[in-house]
Amino acid sequence: MKKSILILVAIFLFIGCKRETSTSTDTTSVSENNSTPTDQDIIDAYTYLYARYLVIQQENHDINVEKVGYNKIKYNPLGSAQFVNPNLDVAYLEAWIAVDAAHAVILNVPKIEGRYYTAQLLDGWGEVITNINERNYPKTPYGKFALVLKGTNPTIPADAVKIELPSEKVKMLARVELKGTPAVAKKLQEQFTFNVPDGIKIAPPIAIPEFTPKAPIGGEIFDKVEEVLKSYPDAMPKAKEYQAKAIAVSEYAKTGDKAKAYIDEVVKTKAIPAFLAGAKGFGTQKGGWSVSYVAGKFGDDIMARDIINYGGLWANTIQEAIYFVGLTDSNKEVLNGDKVYEIKFPKDQLPDLAVNAFWSVTLYSVPDYRVVDNKLKRYNLNNISDLKKNSDGSLSIWLASSLPKDAPQSNWLPTPAGKGFALTMRMYVSKKEVLDGKWFPAPIEQKK
Incomplete structure (x- = not known):
């Protein structure tokens, strides 16, 4: 990618x-x-x-520069912070899948329980075709999935779930939640495999x-x-x-x-x-955060599809993941590492209560959008970060170049002194109030 x-x-x-x-x-x-x-x-x-x-x-x-090839899985390194916009919550794998009228590709999905995962298939316009997981395939959440060109009937295993593709090529992105046990996630990541028959005719990219x-x-x-x-x-x-x-x-x-x-x-x-x-001016904006609710399934909004493909190609549907992006504080002033900010979630609006899977807040430098190096080697906070709540049951995330007074170190995300930064809050399998726009992250408040 x-x-x-x-x-x-x-x-x-x-x-x-x-x-x-x-x-x-x-x-x-x-x-x-x-x-x-x-x-x-x-x-x-x-x-x-x-x-x-x-x-x-x-x-x-991908094909001509990175030489990844078709029907070959690229297992991205776990926990690497050397990429632009790294997601440190999941193990990623990706592939370009190609089939033809006479041949199907079999995707093998391992049995995964107790942690988030999905195998996302996307079409040539950046629209999501399907997500293979226990939510969309409750009777067959794992096993063999036969990817077949729509309207064709190639030979496939009897125990495979047939998924029709709109054209000969699709993009796959799969994710497995690290959940504090990256070794387990890595093992599961590598159990996503293909069975690819010989003879598939593949057209080169235009x-x-x-x-x-x-x-x-x-x-x-x-x-x-x-x-x-x-x-x-x-x-x-x-x-x-x-x-x-x-x-x-x-x-x-x-x-x-x-x-x-x-x-x-x-x-x-x-x-x-x-x-x-x-x-x-894209998306819904509040308290310093912005979000789009049409990612992955764009309806007739050609502008939204352009913007999301331009800024973050292969976006998933909001039912799987919602991304709140923060580049300003609640007063619309650009975030600055020399200042101190608090994001205070009321006890009845905690992010844990708003998701069925997990959430995280990651801090990035701008404009290169890489993680900010710091002595704690801490780049994000999430639902397994052992965060300390305030005495009234609320939860504060603190942003500053040095630990703010009275802030618990566990709740502190270090910022780059003298430089701007950005935030991304990821919400996986959000509950209805998030999907409906009734839940929004607490505002990014600058402290005086």
Whole structure:
């Protein structure tokens, strides 16, 4: 998985700006010709395609740069803090899975009890297909799972659970909770395996122009519209409507250099700025925290799918994990390591009460989003951190470069002196009040 420094930070770095989306009323036409797309059609088509291009870019990186291959599991190192945006709560494994009409791939999931796990399958647009775990497969939470191209009937084991895939390729991310026993988690992690038959025909990733977060793809996004759209079906309800716009823009681009230049101008002066503005004010914001409730299943929100694929590709559904990101205090001032902050959860709003699995708060540097080195080697606090409650039953998490007066050391997350930092609060298998937005982390309060 590409370790972009913009993971999550890019989404929330400029919290507070008004969100702009492709629902703008700007419908200026290039000409009076009805076959000519309007500016808004170009913006909509670009916004729609961008999510797919981000996945194609990641596939190219994984296959052509990291050389991970298809149908091969990458077991990420446990507890490593050397990555961008590390999640120190789980053992990760990932893979690109490829099947064809004549062949299925068998995913073997070990028996896991008493700790969180999931094997998440995602499509070529960044939408979640399914999560294999005891919540979604209560009768068969482990064992053999036959991954089969939808509409085909290759030979599969009689005792395998059949899962139909929307296309020949999917991405898998699996997680196993460390839960204070990393050796056990590592053993379980390595028991996720594949049985891969010979002869699977695998198409290479689509070749696309290079682009970066600082320099997004421009009008050339319309050069291969038909190939890109045929490469993966889209579960979005309004996909056909947006695809028709993309095809129309592509056809217009073929009419000449003048048309191409105009499309590129609209993309660079309107579509990209609208996307970046949308990213700045994205999500629900309260008390210094921001969160999105549409990750993994985006409905018809093309802007949300773009932003989440851009900032944290392979996001899971909120039923599995919700991520609250903190970059400011409750007064919307950027977090600073020279200051002291308290996050005080009332006794009836403790995070333990809001999840069915586990939670954690991790502190990162900005803008590189790496853990902050400190003498305690403490990078996060969670439900197994032996935190001490206040006398009234509330729970305080303290953020400061040195231990605040009267704060228990067990509840202290060290911050970088003189530098900014960020927080991510992960909530796994959240309860209904969290999913409904009725529970929110306690505000990040600066102490005077």
